[in-house]
Amino acid sequence: MRxxxxxxxxxxxxxxxxxxxxxxxxxxxxxxxxxxxxxxLEAIKAQFDVLEAxxxxxxxxxxxxxxxxxxxxxMLKNERAYNQLSEMSAIDWLADEGKFxxxxxxxxxSKRKRLRIKCKIDEKESIQSxxxxxxxxxxxxxxxxxxxxxxxxxxxxxxxILMPDDWEGFPLRKTYPLQGDEFAAWYEVDKIFGxxxxxIIGPENRDPARIDRYDTERxxxxxxEVPRGTDISNGEPDxxxxxxxxxxxxMIEKFDAEKSVVISDRDR
Amino acid sequence: xxxxxxxxxxxxxxxxxxADNEMILNFGPQHPSAxxxxxxxxxxxxEQITKAHPDIGYLHRGMEKMAENMIYNEFMPTTxxxxxxxxxxxxxxxxxxxxxxxxxxxxxxxxxxxxMLLETNRLMSHLFWLATTALDIGAxxxxxxxxxxxxxxMDLIEDYCGARLTHSAVRIGGVPLDLxxxxxxxxxxxxxxxxxxxxxxxxxxxxxxxxxxxxENVGVISEEMALSWGCSGVMxxxxxxxxxxxxxxxxxxxxxxxxxxxxxxxxxNYARYKLYMAEMxxxxxxxxxxIDMYAGTQPALMAHAPQYIxxxxxxxxxxxxxxxQHFVLVTQGMRxxxxxxxxxxxxxxxxxGYYINSQGGAYPYRLKLRAPSFWHTGILTDLLPGHYxxxxxxxxxTTNIVFGEVDR
Numbered sequence: 001m002r003x004x005x006x007x008x009x010x011x012x013x014x015x016x017x018x019x020x021x022x023x024x025x026x027x028x029x030x031x032x033x034x035x036x037x038x039x040x041l042e043a044i045k046a047q048f049d050v051l052e053a054x055x056x057x058x059x060x061x062x063x064x065x066x067x068x069x070x071x072x073x074x075m076l077k078n079e080r081a082y083n084q085l086s087e088m089s090a091i092d093w094l095a096d097e098g099k100f101x102x103x104x105x106x107x108x109x110s111k112r113k114r115l116r117i118k119c120k121i122d123e124k125e126s127i128q129s130x131x132x133x134x135x136x137x138x139x140x141x142x143x144x145x146x147x148x149x150x151x152x153x154x155x156x157x158x159x160x161i162l163m164p165d166d167w168e169g170f171p172l173r174k175t176y177p178l179q180g181d182e183f184a185a186w187y188e189v190d191k192i193f194g195x196x197x198x199x200i201i202g203p204e205n206r207d208p209a210r211i212d213r214y215d216t217e218r219x220x221x222x223x224x225e226v227p228r229g230t231d232i233s234n235g236e237p238d239x240x241x242x243x244x245x246x247x248x249x250x251m252i253e254k255f256d257a258e259k260s261v262v263i264s265d266r267d268r
Numbered sequence: 269x270x271x272x273x274x275x276x277x278x279x280x281x282x283x284x285x286x287a288d289n290e291m292i293l294n295f296g297p298q299h300p301s302a303x304x305x306x307x308x309x310x311x312x313x314x315e316q317i318t319k320a321h322p323d324i325g326y327l328h329r330g331m332e333k334m335a336e337n338m339i340y341n342e343f344m345p346t347t348x349x350x351x352x353x354x355x356x357x358x359x360x361x362x363x364x365x366x367x368x369x370x371x372x373x374x375x376x377x378x379x380x381x382x383x384m385l386l387e388t389n390r391l392m393s394h395l396f397w398l399a400t401t402a403l404d405i406g407a408x409x410x411x412x413x414x415x416x417x418x419x420x421x422m423d424l425i426e427d428y429c430g431a432r433l434t435h436s437a438v439r440i441g442g443v444p445l446d447l448x449x450x451x452x453x454x455x456x457x458x459x460x461x462x463x464x465x466x467x468x469x470x471x472x473x474x475x476x477x478x479x480x481x482x483x484e485n486v487g488v489i490s491e492e493m494a495l496s497w498g499c500s501g502v503m504x505x506x507x508x509x510x511x512x513x514x515x516x517x518x519x520x521x522x523x524x525x526x527x528x529x530x531x532x533x534x535x536x537n538y539a540r541y542k543l544y545m546a547e548m549x550x551x552x553x554x555x556x557x558x559i560d561m562y563a564g565t566q567p568a569l570m571a572h573a574p575q576y577i578x579x580x581x582x583x584x585x586x587x588x589x590x591x592x593q594h595f596v597l598v599t600q601g602m603r604x605x606x607x608x609x610x611x612x613x614x615x616x617x618x619x620x621g622y623y624i625n626s627q628g629g630a631y632p633y634r635l636k637l638r639a640p641s642f643w644h645t646g647i648l649t650d651l652l653p654g655h656y657x658x659x660x661x662x663x664x665x666t667t668n669i670v671f672g673e674v675d676r
Binding site: 011012013014015016021023024025026028056057059061083084085086087089091092103105109112114116134135136138139147160161162163164171172176178 | 324325328330332333334336337338368369371493495496497498500509511516517600601603605606607608609610611612619621623625626627628629630631633634636638642643646647649650675
């Protein structure tokens with residue numbers, strides 16, 4: 001019987017991990033160690049539930065309920081001077097707890113502080129759009145939908161952005177294989193030539209290093225050139241390399257290191 | 269769908285709709301002034317744009333997915349392919365994010381060399397921007413001049429790391445090589461000539477009638493719009509927001525060098541053009557200071573952290589334990605601590621950020637690349653309506669978008 005491999009996370013795994021390995025942690029500091037963040041956190045706590053808050057690598061991380069995302073970001077923008085949403089996206093935790101984690105990376109230019117709002121939603125749950133507050137969320141949320149399949153409510157144009165509109169599957173989910181799935185392998189063949197061409201063309205191979213030794217349609221071997229499409233499964237003739245300039249070609253001379261001039265310092 | 273025949277050819281790119289006189293023009297993705305694979309669907313009333321819909325993704329390679337399946341050092345050459353006009357900036361942003369995650373301190377000489385790489389890359393990027401934008405608007409001479417100077421910088425970088433475009437010249441924990449013998453002399457020679465060169469460009473462009481028509485009061489971005497769209501870099505500073513990450517949240521040696529942050533409150537194409545020119549002068553100023561710092565540094569180039577960074581070559585060749593560690597780090601990769609960071613740096617295009625979520629494994633659990641050009645393309649949705657077709661090219665030009673970075 002073939003060994004079972006889990007299908008909920010098909011990302012590459014290290015081939016060896018020491019059984020006594022304990023991963024160290026990046027230090028989480030208490031929010032009270034920074035006066036600006038303390039005030040911001042107080043302001044959030046006054047209106048919303050805060051599940052957890054800490055400072056990691058100089059930035060405050062605040063974990064809230066997913067339903068509060070619009071309210072918290074609106075409050076931070078209007079009352080706490082966080083005037084830019086630098087980045088937002090999701091993290092796939094479906095294999096561990098069946099949830100997506102959404103993070104909003106915010107910047108306050110007047111306070112020179114960055115903070116991160118995080119919340120978790122279930123796989124089938126959707127989240128409120130913050131596009132009304134920051135236009136930058138328009139494209140970020142589309143990208144998040146495109147890559148993870150997280151539906152965003154009240155978004156003006158909830159459509160794929162990087163992948164083609166008729167794509168199936170969400171590439172950044174941990175269940176999606178790096179080389180693409182069945183749909184990806186046939187996508188271009190089906191679309192350009194039609195399903196009936198599948199047998200002639202074959203599935204798309206996404207291994208960039210793949211070379212078929214016997215394929216004379218797409219590969220040629222120097223010194224063993226044969227007419228295109230020849231069957232060479234039983235070996236091919238040796239063709240000695242002949243350079244045309246050895247016969248003497250008009251205007252072309254062989255390189256002679258003695259006669260050539262080397263420019264050591266370009267005079268510019 | 270039209271039925272094309274010899275008398276009625278099939279216009280692939282144009283749809284005519286008689287009812288409301290609206291025309292949809294498809295710009296790109298193979299347009300020479302789209303600066304890559306940008307497709308714009310423009311709704312037009314006569315020559316005027318009423319609605320713009322940028323379509324991206326033609327260069328999407330799934331770098332974030334690739335990162336989740338690679339060890340940290342393996343991902344470095346992939347970052348080159350984001351903003352391929354200034355690839356050392358991308359290398360640096362990634363290296364810095366991993367270093368902050370681990371908590372590494374980089375030797376001073378490595379910092380000095382990184383500063384030189386970052387600023388030469390900024391110059392290369394700005395020269396490239398000037399050349400291509402000027403060419404789009406028809407100024408062929410400026411294109412040739414600026415490419416000549418950029419060529420000289422590419423030769424310098426080639427002397428340093430052997431590559432001209434995809435440098436991979438920064439490592440996590442330092443830099444791989446010391447400067448070659450003539451590097452500083454050559455750089456100084458270039459910098460001495462640069463003010464003259466910039467003056468040449470400005471003489472050609474500043475009062476050029478065509479240039480002014482395409483630049484002045486075209487593509488005006490208000491402060492609110494720039495902030496709301498997540499603009500950064502010159503796009504933000506041209507709209508009156510004084511925000512340069514090198515100044516406000518200094519990394520590397522930017523707190524030790526003197527430089528100004530040029531700002532304009534006009535927000536139009538011309539303001540952005542002037543800022544690029546001013547930034548080139550500031551970069552030169554930084555480079556002069558960094559050259560002077562180099563002489564006083566110790567020769568160490570990589571941080572000492574045996575758990576994460578391979579030992580120097582000498583140790584690997586002579587000491588068994590260093591060799592073993594090197595073997596493990598190359599085959600299995602380093603395992604940064606559990607945690608997450610978001611580290612922004614000021615790349616030539618704007619705020620380049622790396623968000624890394626590490627679960628203590630050899631592969632990042634999630635890596636988000638925050639590329640400035642992504643939002644600088646998005647803003648075209650709101651920026652283009654009201655403009656005319658010839659302005660589209662100059663607006664795309666001054667947003668300075670690079671599609672390796674937009675699509676990732």
